[in-house]
Amino acid sequence: MSATYNFCAGPAMLPTPVMAKAQAEFINWQDNGCSVMELSHRSKVFMQLAAKAEADLRSLMNIPANYKVLFMHGGGRGQFSAVPHNLLPEGGKADYVISGSWSKAAAKEAANYGEINTVEVVTKTDESQTVLAPADWALSKDAAYVHYCPNETVDGIEIFDIPETGDIPLVADMSSTIMSREIDVSRFGLIYAGAQKNIGPSGLTIVIVREDLLGNARLTTPSVLNYQLAASNDSMYNTPPTFAWYLAGLVFEWLTELGGVKAIEQVNKEKAALLYDYIDSNNFYVNNIDSQYRSLMNVPFWLTDESLNDAFLAEAEQAGLLALKGHRSVGGMRASIYNAMPLAGVQALVDFMTDFADRNKLK
Numbered sequence: 435m436s437a438t439y440n441f442c443a444g445p446a447m448l449p450t451p452v453m454a455k456a457q458a459e460f461i462n463w464q465d466n467g468c469s470v471m472e473l474s475h476r477s478k479v480f481m482q483l484a485a486k487a488e489a490d491l492r493s494l495m496n497i498p499a500n501y502k503v504l505f506m507h508g509g510g511r512g513q514f515s516a517v518p519h520n521l522l523p524e525g526g527k528a529d530y531v532i533s534g535s536w537s538k539a540a541a542k543e544a545a546n547y548g549e550i551n552t553v554e555v556v557t558k559t560d561e562s563q564t565v566l567a568p569a570d571w572a573l574s575k576d577a578a579y580v581h582y583c584p585n586e587t588v589d590g591i592e593i594f595d596i597p598e599t600g601d602i603p604l605v606a607d608m609s610s611t612i613m614s615r616e617i618d619v620s621r622f623g624l625i626y627a628g629a630q631k632n633i634g635p636s637g638l639t640i641v642i643v644r645e646d647l648l649g650n651a652r653l654t655t656p657s658v659l660n661y662q663l664a665a666s667n668d669s670m671y672n673t674p675p676t677f678a679w680y681l682a683g684l685v686f687e688w689l690t691e692l693g694g695v696k697a698i699e700q701v702n703k704e705k706a707a708l709l710y711d712y713i714d715s716n717n718f719y720v721n722n723i724d725s726q727y728r729s730l731m732n733v734p735f736w737l738t739d740e741s742l743n744d745a746f747l748a749e750a751e752q753a754g755l756l757a758l759k760g761h762r763s764v765g766g767m768r769a770s771i772y773n774a775m776p777l778a779g780v781q782a783l784v785d786f787m788t789d790f791a792d793r794n795k796l797k
């Protein structure tokens with residue numbers, strides 16, 4: 435099999451060394467005589483694995499001691515319900531900043547549970563897309579929390595400045611940006627992320643929550659979405675996704691060995707710059723997002739001659755460059771270049787794009 439690079443937005447590629455390690459110990463994990471996925475989550479060996487994964491994540495993200503890390507089910511969308519269930523009192527109001535399709539979906543789900551004030555921050559024309567600076571967002575003074583999505587996976591919009599919300603807890607959907615660059619966790623009340631972009635396989639959801647926000651769930655909150663219950667049971671109120679937890683732990687070890695988030699941030703910036711600089715260097719491809727708000731992880735681009743889209747995708751796949759089709763809501767192409775994507779993968783993509791443009795320009 436020749437080298438392929440998988441640009442899927444999620445579930446996304448995992449680091450090759452992680453997959454190789456998991457394969458090698460798949461049937462007999464650490465001489466326990468069975469697979470890690472056949473072990474009780476309450477066994478001593480699994481509890482050790484679980485604690486090590488949490489400790490590694492804490493050190494990778496520099497998570498302060500007054501935050502709980504929860505390993506939950508339900509994905510990003512599960513958290514779209516869990517957040518209002520746990521943080522929005524009956525009759526209360528929350529601010530939802532809308533910067534693209536995921537933040538919009540989060541607001542729609544939250545509206546089932548209370549009054550939601552939506553704050554639109556993206557300006558779009560045919561030629562350009564830009565974002566209102568967080569300092570200028572029209573937030574309420576009396577919201578129970580402010581929710582936003584720092585990286586819009588579908589739209590390719592990333593908001594790098596963290597909004598200042600004073601005493602109002604800031605909640606962030608970091609599903610597609612977690613661990614891609616350094617952030618100050620103490621600025622947030624709660625961070626959540628589905629695992630399948632930058633952490634591990636689907637089925638696991640990470641929640642990082644400041645302790646003072648626990649214990650306020652509604653009486654009607656399903657127990658599996660209750661943060662306090664999850665926290666007081668070390669994320670084992672119900673059976674956690676043990677195999678996904680194990681794989682996430684391997685990803686944390688891999689990232690730690692590479693030099694942590696600081697080191698991968700440099701690689702991520704290099705990868706993104708390589709791709710955006712190439713796109714900007716010609717008229718064959720275009721990305722119309724304000725350069726200050728271009729995502730480091732998800733790079734949408736369009737062929738100026740969209741009649742070539744099918745040929746582009748078919749030839750890319752033949753060249754081993756997989757899953758480049760853009761999300762149906764925005765069309766065009768999208769290259770998701772999460773932590774696991776090496777620089778060589780982005781270079782291979784740029785080489786292919788250059789060749790494809792050369793061959794099709796004169797037609």
Ligand SMILES: *Cc1c(COP(=O)(O)O)cnc(C)c1O
Nearest residue numbers: 509510511512536587609610628
């Ligand atoms: C992928 C994604 C989601 C949805 O996650 P599910 O696990 O499918 O529910 C939510 N938010 C963002 C930003 C995402 O990238």
